[in-house]
Amino acid sequence: MLKDHADLIASELSEGTGASVALSIVASGMRSGLDIWFHDLEKRQGPIVELRPHGLRAHRVQLRFGNFSRQILKQISEAPAEDIQLARSLVTSIRVEANVEIPGQSLECWTVDDGRFTIAATLKHETTADGGDAIVATCREVIVPLMAAMAELIGYDEIVPEDTSGELEGALSLALVRKRERNPRNRLLCLRVHGYKCYCCGLKPQLKYGPAGKVLEVHHLQPVSQLHEERRYDPKADLVPLCPNCHRAVHTRRPTPYSIEELIIMMDTNVH
Ligand SMILES: [Zn+2]
Ligand SMILES: [Zn+2]
CATH class of the missing domain: 1.10.30 (DNA Binding (I), subunit A)
Structure with a gap:
Protein backbone atom coordinates (compact mmCIF):
# COMPACT_ATOMS: atom_id res chain seq x y z
CA MET A 1 0.00 0.00 0.00
CA LEU A 2 2.79 2.40 0.92
CA LYS A 3 4.46 1.54 -2.37
CA ASP A 4 1.53 3.11 -4.24
CA HIS A 5 2.17 6.40 -2.47
CA ALA A 6 5.95 6.36 -2.85
CA ASP A 7 5.94 7.99 -6.31
CA LEU A 8 3.71 10.84 -5.13
CA ILE A 9 5.95 11.43 -2.11
CA ALA A 10 9.10 11.39 -4.27
CA SER A 11 7.66 13.86 -6.77
CA GLU A 12 6.47 16.29 -4.06
CA LEU A 13 9.89 16.09 -2.42
CA SER A 14 11.71 16.80 -5.67
CA GLU A 15 9.41 19.69 -6.51
CA GLY A 16 9.74 21.27 -3.06
CA THR A 17 13.48 20.79 -2.63
CA GLY A 18 14.65 21.35 -6.21
CA ALA A 19 16.81 18.23 -5.83
CA SER A 20 16.44 14.61 -6.76
CA VAL A 21 15.41 12.59 -3.72
CA ALA A 22 15.83 8.87 -3.00
CA LEU A 23 13.39 6.97 -0.86
CA SER A 24 13.31 3.48 0.61
CA ILE A 25 10.57 1.68 2.45
CA VAL A 26 11.81 0.24 5.73
CA ALA A 27 9.88 -2.65 7.24
CA SER A 28 10.00 -3.15 10.99
CA GLY A 29 7.89 -6.11 11.97
CA MET A 30 4.40 -5.64 10.55
CA ARG A 31 4.81 -1.91 10.23
CA SER A 32 6.69 0.16 7.74
CA GLY A 33 8.51 3.47 7.64
CA LEU A 34 10.52 5.50 5.15
CA ASP A 35 14.11 6.62 4.75
CA ILE A 36 14.66 9.67 2.55
CA TRP A 37 17.94 11.21 1.35
CA PHE A 38 19.38 13.17 -1.57
CA HIS A 39 19.81 10.95 -4.59
CA ASP A 40 23.21 12.25 -5.69
CA LEU A 41 24.73 11.39 -2.30
CA GLU A 42 25.29 7.98 -0.79
CA LYS A 43 22.82 7.52 2.03
CA ARG A 44 25.53 8.01 4.67
CA GLN A 45 27.11 11.07 3.02
CA GLY A 46 24.44 13.61 3.89
CA PRO A 47 21.16 14.30 5.68
CA ILE A 48 18.76 11.37 6.09
CA VAL A 49 15.16 11.72 7.19
CA GLU A 50 13.60 8.72 8.90
CA LEU A 51 9.83 8.39 9.24
CA ARG A 52 8.64 5.72 11.68
CA PRO A 53 5.22 4.86 13.11
CA HIS A 54 4.90 6.13 16.68
CA GLY A 55 2.06 4.47 18.53
CA LEU A 56 -1.06 3.73 16.52
CA ARG A 57 -1.77 7.11 15.03
CA ALA A 58 1.42 9.15 14.93
CA HIS A 59 4.68 9.39 13.04
CA ARG A 60 8.05 10.19 14.47
CA VAL A 61 10.31 12.00 12.01
CA GLN A 62 14.03 12.43 12.55
CA LEU A 63 16.56 14.21 10.41
CA ARG A 64 20.19 13.34 11.06
CA PHE A 65 23.48 13.21 9.21
CA GLY A 66 25.10 10.00 7.99
CA ASN A 67 28.53 9.01 9.29
CA PHE A 68 30.30 10.13 6.13
CA SER A 69 28.83 13.61 5.83
CA ARG A 70 32.04 15.60 6.35
CA GLN A 71 32.07 17.11 2.88
CA ILE A 72 28.40 18.10 2.99
CA LEU A 73 28.76 19.55 6.49
CA LYS A 74 31.64 21.69 5.24
CA GLN A 75 29.49 22.86 2.34
CA ILE A 76 26.65 23.71 4.74
CA SER A 77 29.02 25.67 7.00
CA GLU A 78 29.70 27.97 4.04
CA ALA A 79 26.03 28.69 3.26
CA PRO A 80 25.29 32.40 2.71
CA ALA A 81 23.16 34.28 5.28
CA GLU A 82 20.15 34.50 2.94
CA ASP A 83 20.12 30.71 2.45
CA ILE A 84 20.31 30.15 6.22
CA GLN A 85 17.39 32.55 6.70
CA LEU A 86 15.30 30.63 4.13
CA ALA A 87 16.20 27.27 5.70
CA ARG A 88 15.08 28.52 9.14
CA SER A 89 11.85 29.95 7.69
CA LEU A 90 11.08 26.59 6.06
CA VAL A 91 11.48 24.81 9.40
CA THR A 92 9.28 27.33 11.23
CA SER A 93 6.61 26.93 8.51
CA ILE A 94 5.88 23.46 9.95
CA ARG A 95 2.71 23.40 12.06
CA VAL A 96 3.32 23.71 15.81
CA GLU A 97 1.35 20.49 16.40
CA ALA A 98 4.24 18.61 14.81
CA ASN A 99 6.38 19.49 17.84
CA VAL A 100 9.53 20.21 15.90
CA GLU A 101 12.61 20.11 18.13
CA ILE A 102 16.26 20.88 17.53
CA PRO A 103 18.05 19.65 20.64
CA GLY A 104 19.97 22.44 22.39
CA GLN A 105 18.94 25.12 19.88
CA SER A 106 16.00 27.40 19.20
CA LEU A 107 13.81 26.88 16.12
CA GLU A 108 14.34 30.47 15.00
CA CYS A 109 18.10 30.56 15.24
CA TRP A 110 19.67 27.13 14.72
CA THR A 111 22.87 26.28 12.91
CA VAL A 112 24.29 22.97 11.70
CA ASP A 113 27.50 22.89 13.74
CA ASP A 114 28.55 19.27 13.26
CA GLY A 115 27.38 15.77 12.38
CA ARG A 116 25.46 15.45 15.64
CA PHE A 117 22.89 17.98 14.42
CA THR A 118 19.39 16.55 14.42
CA ILE A 119 15.79 17.72 14.00
CA ALA A 120 12.90 15.67 15.41
CA ALA A 121 9.14 15.97 14.99
CA THR A 122 6.04 13.97 15.93
CA LEU A 123 2.80 14.29 13.98
CA LYS A 124 -0.49 12.74 15.08
CA HIS A 125 -3.18 11.67 12.63
CA GLU A 126 -6.90 10.97 12.83
CA THR A 127 -6.39 7.60 11.19
CA THR A 128 -3.90 4.78 11.61
CA ALA A 129 -0.30 5.80 11.02
CA ASP A 130 0.19 2.82 8.69
CA GLY A 131 -2.11 4.19 5.98
CA GLY A 132 -0.57 5.69 2.87
CA ASP A 133 -2.60 8.89 3.26
CA ALA A 134 -1.20 9.52 6.75
CA ILE A 135 2.33 8.98 5.47
CA VAL A 136 1.78 11.36 2.54
CA ALA A 137 0.39 13.95 5.00
CA THR A 138 3.47 13.68 7.25
CA CYS A 139 5.76 14.01 4.24
CA ARG A 140 3.92 17.10 3.01
CA GLU A 141 3.74 18.81 6.40
CA VAL A 142 7.12 17.89 7.89
CA ILE A 143 9.55 16.11 5.58
CA VAL A 144 9.28 18.30 2.45
CA PRO A 145 10.15 21.52 4.35
CA LEU A 146 12.91 19.78 6.36
CA MET A 147 14.56 18.41 3.22
CA ALA A 148 14.04 21.74 1.43
CA ALA A 149 15.85 23.49 4.31
CA MET A 150 18.78 21.08 3.91
CA ALA A 151 18.74 21.48 0.10
CA GLU A 152 18.92 25.26 0.55
CA LEU A 153 21.91 24.99 2.93
CA ILE A 154 23.68 22.54 0.63
CA GLY A 155 22.93 24.82 -2.32
CA TYR A 156 21.17 22.43 -4.69
CA ASP A 157 19.99 23.72 -8.04
CA GLU A 158 21.53 27.13 -7.55
CA ILE A 159 19.91 29.39 -10.08
CA VAL A 160 22.55 31.00 -12.23
CA PRO A 161 21.10 34.35 -13.20
CA GLU A 162 21.41 35.38 -16.83
CA ASP A 163 23.54 38.41 -17.47
CA THR A 164 21.38 41.28 -16.34
CA SER A 165 24.23 43.20 -14.75
CA GLY A 166 23.43 46.83 -14.27
CA GLU A 167 19.70 46.31 -14.82
ZN1 LIG B 1 -3.92 35.92 -10.47
ZN1 LIG C 1 7.69 38.99 -10.11
Whole structure:
Protein backbone atom coordinates (compact mmCIF):
# COMPACT_ATOMS: atom_id res chain seq x y z
CA MET A 1 0.00 0.00 0.00
CA LEU A 2 2.79 2.40 0.92
CA LYS A 3 4.46 1.54 -2.37
CA ASP A 4 1.53 3.11 -4.24
CA HIS A 5 2.17 6.40 -2.47
CA ALA A 6 5.95 6.36 -2.85
CA ASP A 7 5.94 7.99 -6.31
CA LEU A 8 3.71 10.84 -5.13
CA ILE A 9 5.95 11.43 -2.11
CA ALA A 10 9.10 11.39 -4.27
CA SER A 11 7.66 13.86 -6.77
CA GLU A 12 6.47 16.29 -4.06
CA LEU A 13 9.89 16.09 -2.42
CA SER A 14 11.71 16.80 -5.67
CA GLU A 15 9.41 19.69 -6.51
CA GLY A 16 9.74 21.27 -3.06
CA THR A 17 13.48 20.79 -2.63
CA GLY A 18 14.65 21.35 -6.21
CA ALA A 19 16.81 18.23 -5.83
CA SER A 20 16.44 14.61 -6.76
CA VAL A 21 15.41 12.59 -3.72
CA ALA A 22 15.83 8.87 -3.00
CA LEU A 23 13.39 6.97 -0.86
CA SER A 24 13.31 3.48 0.61
CA ILE A 25 10.57 1.68 2.45
CA VAL A 26 11.81 0.24 5.73
CA ALA A 27 9.88 -2.65 7.24
CA SER A 28 10.00 -3.15 10.99
CA GLY A 29 7.89 -6.11 11.97
CA MET A 30 4.40 -5.64 10.55
CA ARG A 31 4.81 -1.91 10.23
CA SER A 32 6.69 0.16 7.74
CA GLY A 33 8.51 3.47 7.64
CA LEU A 34 10.52 5.50 5.15
CA ASP A 35 14.11 6.62 4.75
CA ILE A 36 14.66 9.67 2.55
CA TRP A 37 17.94 11.21 1.35
CA PHE A 38 19.38 13.17 -1.57
CA HIS A 39 19.81 10.95 -4.59
CA ASP A 40 23.21 12.25 -5.69
CA LEU A 41 24.73 11.39 -2.30
CA GLU A 42 25.29 7.98 -0.79
CA LYS A 43 22.82 7.52 2.03
CA ARG A 44 25.53 8.01 4.67
CA GLN A 45 27.11 11.07 3.02
CA GLY A 46 24.44 13.61 3.89
CA PRO A 47 21.16 14.30 5.68
CA ILE A 48 18.76 11.37 6.09
CA VAL A 49 15.16 11.72 7.19
CA GLU A 50 13.60 8.72 8.90
CA LEU A 51 9.83 8.39 9.24
CA ARG A 52 8.64 5.72 11.68
CA PRO A 53 5.22 4.86 13.11
CA HIS A 54 4.90 6.13 16.68
CA GLY A 55 2.06 4.47 18.53
CA LEU A 56 -1.06 3.73 16.52
CA ARG A 57 -1.77 7.11 15.03
CA ALA A 58 1.42 9.15 14.93
CA HIS A 59 4.68 9.39 13.04
CA ARG A 60 8.05 10.19 14.47
CA VAL A 61 10.31 12.00 12.01
CA GLN A 62 14.03 12.43 12.55
CA LEU A 63 16.56 14.21 10.41
CA ARG A 64 20.19 13.34 11.06
CA PHE A 65 23.48 13.21 9.21
CA GLY A 66 25.10 10.00 7.99
CA ASN A 67 28.53 9.01 9.29
CA PHE A 68 30.30 10.13 6.13
CA SER A 69 28.83 13.61 5.83
CA ARG A 70 32.04 15.60 6.35
CA GLN A 71 32.07 17.11 2.88
CA ILE A 72 28.40 18.10 2.99
CA LEU A 73 28.76 19.55 6.49
CA LYS A 74 31.64 21.69 5.24
CA GLN A 75 29.49 22.86 2.34
CA ILE A 76 26.65 23.71 4.74
CA SER A 77 29.02 25.67 7.00
CA GLU A 78 29.70 27.97 4.04
CA ALA A 79 26.03 28.69 3.26
CA PRO A 80 25.29 32.40 2.71
CA ALA A 81 23.16 34.28 5.28
CA GLU A 82 20.15 34.50 2.94
CA ASP A 83 20.12 30.71 2.45
CA ILE A 84 20.31 30.15 6.22
CA GLN A 85 17.39 32.55 6.70
CA LEU A 86 15.30 30.63 4.13
CA ALA A 87 16.20 27.27 5.70
CA ARG A 88 15.08 28.52 9.14
CA SER A 89 11.85 29.95 7.69
CA LEU A 90 11.08 26.59 6.06
CA VAL A 91 11.48 24.81 9.40
CA THR A 92 9.28 27.33 11.23
CA SER A 93 6.61 26.93 8.51
CA ILE A 94 5.88 23.46 9.95
CA ARG A 95 2.71 23.40 12.06
CA VAL A 96 3.32 23.71 15.81
CA GLU A 97 1.35 20.49 16.40
CA ALA A 98 4.24 18.61 14.81
CA ASN A 99 6.38 19.49 17.84
CA VAL A 100 9.53 20.21 15.90
CA GLU A 101 12.61 20.11 18.13
CA ILE A 102 16.26 20.88 17.53
CA PRO A 103 18.05 19.65 20.64
CA GLY A 104 19.97 22.44 22.39
CA GLN A 105 18.94 25.12 19.88
CA SER A 106 16.00 27.40 19.20
CA LEU A 107 13.81 26.88 16.12
CA GLU A 108 14.34 30.47 15.00
CA CYS A 109 18.10 30.56 15.24
CA TRP A 110 19.67 27.13 14.72
CA THR A 111 22.87 26.28 12.91
CA VAL A 112 24.29 22.97 11.70
CA ASP A 113 27.50 22.89 13.74
CA ASP A 114 28.55 19.27 13.26
CA GLY A 115 27.38 15.77 12.38
CA ARG A 116 25.46 15.45 15.64
CA PHE A 117 22.89 17.98 14.42
CA THR A 118 19.39 16.55 14.42
CA ILE A 119 15.79 17.72 14.00
CA ALA A 120 12.90 15.67 15.41
CA ALA A 121 9.14 15.97 14.99
CA THR A 122 6.04 13.97 15.93
CA LEU A 123 2.80 14.29 13.98
CA LYS A 124 -0.49 12.74 15.08
CA HIS A 125 -3.18 11.67 12.63
CA GLU A 126 -6.90 10.97 12.83
CA THR A 127 -6.39 7.60 11.19
CA THR A 128 -3.90 4.78 11.61
CA ALA A 129 -0.30 5.80 11.02
CA ASP A 130 0.19 2.82 8.69
CA GLY A 131 -2.11 4.19 5.98
CA GLY A 132 -0.57 5.69 2.87
CA ASP A 133 -2.60 8.89 3.26
CA ALA A 134 -1.20 9.52 6.75
CA ILE A 135 2.33 8.98 5.47
CA VAL A 136 1.78 11.36 2.54
CA ALA A 137 0.39 13.95 5.00
CA THR A 138 3.47 13.68 7.25
CA CYS A 139 5.76 14.01 4.24
CA ARG A 140 3.92 17.10 3.01
CA GLU A 141 3.74 18.81 6.40
CA VAL A 142 7.12 17.89 7.89
CA ILE A 143 9.55 16.11 5.58
CA VAL A 144 9.28 18.30 2.45
CA PRO A 145 10.15 21.52 4.35
CA LEU A 146 12.91 19.78 6.36
CA MET A 147 14.56 18.41 3.22
CA ALA A 148 14.04 21.74 1.43
CA ALA A 149 15.85 23.49 4.31
CA MET A 150 18.78 21.08 3.91
CA ALA A 151 18.74 21.48 0.10
CA GLU A 152 18.92 25.26 0.55
CA LEU A 153 21.91 24.99 2.93
CA ILE A 154 23.68 22.54 0.63
CA GLY A 155 22.93 24.82 -2.32
CA TYR A 156 21.17 22.43 -4.69
CA ASP A 157 19.99 23.72 -8.04
CA GLU A 158 21.53 27.13 -7.55
CA ILE A 159 19.91 29.39 -10.08
CA VAL A 160 22.55 31.00 -12.23
CA PRO A 161 21.10 34.35 -13.20
CA GLU A 162 21.41 35.38 -16.83
CA ASP A 163 23.54 38.41 -17.47
CA THR A 164 21.38 41.28 -16.34
CA SER A 165 24.23 43.20 -14.75
CA GLY A 166 23.43 46.83 -14.27
CA GLU A 167 19.70 46.31 -14.82
CA LEU A 168 17.61 47.25 -11.84
CA GLU A 169 14.13 46.23 -10.91
CA GLY A 170 12.98 48.86 -8.49
CA ALA A 171 15.83 49.27 -6.03
CA LEU A 172 17.16 45.72 -6.44
CA SER A 173 19.22 44.18 -9.20
CA LEU A 174 17.18 42.22 -11.70
CA ALA A 175 19.48 39.22 -11.23
CA LEU A 176 18.77 39.09 -7.50
CA VAL A 177 15.00 39.42 -7.99
CA ARG A 178 14.97 36.65 -10.64
CA LYS A 179 17.13 34.40 -8.47
CA ARG A 180 14.76 34.77 -5.52
CA GLU A 181 11.63 34.36 -7.67
CA ARG A 182 12.93 31.16 -9.32
CA ASN A 183 14.29 29.34 -6.28
CA PRO A 184 12.09 26.23 -5.74
CA ARG A 185 12.55 26.48 -1.94
CA ASN A 186 11.28 30.06 -1.98
CA ARG A 187 8.27 28.83 -3.95
CA LEU A 188 7.64 26.11 -1.36
CA LEU A 189 7.88 28.57 1.55
CA CYS A 190 5.70 31.11 -0.24
CA LEU A 191 2.93 28.56 -0.89
CA ARG A 192 3.12 27.22 2.67
CA VAL A 193 2.83 30.73 4.11
CA HIS A 194 0.19 32.19 1.74
CA GLY A 195 -1.67 29.07 0.57
CA TYR A 196 -2.12 27.65 -2.92
CA LYS A 197 -3.84 30.64 -4.47
CA CYS A 198 -2.99 33.77 -6.43
CA TYR A 199 -2.34 36.62 -4.01
CA CYS A 200 -3.89 39.07 -6.48
CA CYS A 201 -6.92 37.53 -8.24
CA GLY A 202 -7.50 34.64 -5.83
CA LEU A 203 -7.27 31.95 -8.53
CA LYS A 204 -6.68 28.46 -7.15
CA PRO A 205 -5.12 26.81 -10.19
CA GLN A 206 -5.39 23.29 -8.78
CA LEU A 207 -9.19 23.68 -8.50
CA LYS A 208 -9.39 24.87 -12.10
CA TYR A 209 -6.81 22.63 -13.78
CA GLY A 210 -6.54 19.67 -11.40
CA PRO A 211 -3.20 17.89 -11.66
CA ALA A 212 -2.06 20.36 -14.33
CA GLY A 213 -2.55 23.26 -11.93
CA LYS A 214 0.90 23.53 -10.40
CA VAL A 215 1.49 26.86 -12.11
CA LEU A 216 1.70 29.43 -9.30
CA GLU A 217 4.83 31.56 -9.44
CA VAL A 218 6.75 33.53 -6.85
CA HIS A 219 6.72 37.33 -7.03
CA HIS A 220 9.15 39.52 -5.12
CA LEU A 221 7.36 42.49 -3.56
CA GLN A 222 9.25 45.72 -3.30
CA PRO A 223 7.41 47.90 -0.83
CA VAL A 224 7.97 51.61 -1.32
CA SER A 225 9.84 51.79 1.99
CA GLN A 226 12.34 49.29 0.61
CA LEU A 227 13.13 51.56 -2.32
CA HIS A 228 14.36 54.33 -0.10
CA GLU A 229 15.91 52.67 2.88
CA GLU A 230 17.79 49.52 3.56
CA ARG A 231 15.18 47.15 4.97
CA ARG A 232 16.02 43.58 5.83
CA TYR A 233 14.75 41.11 3.27
CA ASP A 234 12.32 38.56 4.69
CA PRO A 235 11.24 35.69 2.41
CA LYS A 236 8.01 35.19 4.39
CA ALA A 237 6.84 38.79 3.92
CA ASP A 238 8.52 39.83 0.66
CA LEU A 239 7.52 36.91 -1.57
CA VAL A 240 3.91 36.20 -2.64
CA PRO A 241 2.40 33.58 -4.98
CA LEU A 242 0.84 34.91 -8.20
CA CYS A 243 -0.84 33.10 -11.08
CA PRO A 244 1.08 33.41 -14.39
CA ASN A 245 -1.33 36.06 -15.74
CA CYS A 246 -1.15 38.35 -12.71
CA HIS A 247 2.61 37.85 -12.57
CA ARG A 248 3.00 38.90 -16.20
CA ALA A 249 0.71 41.86 -15.55
CA VAL A 250 2.64 43.30 -12.56
CA HIS A 251 5.86 43.08 -14.55
CA THR A 252 4.49 45.01 -17.53
CA ARG A 253 5.70 48.14 -15.78
CA ARG A 254 9.46 48.49 -15.63
CA PRO A 255 11.72 48.99 -13.89
CA THR A 256 9.44 49.07 -10.84
CA PRO A 257 6.63 46.51 -11.21
CA TYR A 258 3.05 47.46 -10.35
CA SER A 259 2.21 46.77 -6.74
CA ILE A 260 -0.46 44.18 -5.95
CA GLU A 261 -2.73 47.00 -4.76
CA GLU A 262 -2.32 48.89 -8.05
CA LEU A 263 -3.10 45.76 -10.07
CA ILE A 264 -6.19 45.01 -8.00
CA ILE A 265 -7.49 48.56 -8.60
CA MET A 266 -6.88 48.20 -12.36
CA MET A 267 -8.62 44.82 -12.40
CA ASP A 268 -11.63 46.21 -10.56
CA THR A 269 -12.03 49.21 -12.85
CA ASN A 270 -11.84 47.03 -15.97
CA VAL A 271 -14.49 44.48 -15.09
CA HIS A 272 -17.31 44.66 -17.67
ZN1 LIG B 1 -3.92 35.92 -10.47
ZN1 LIG C 1 7.69 38.99 -10.11
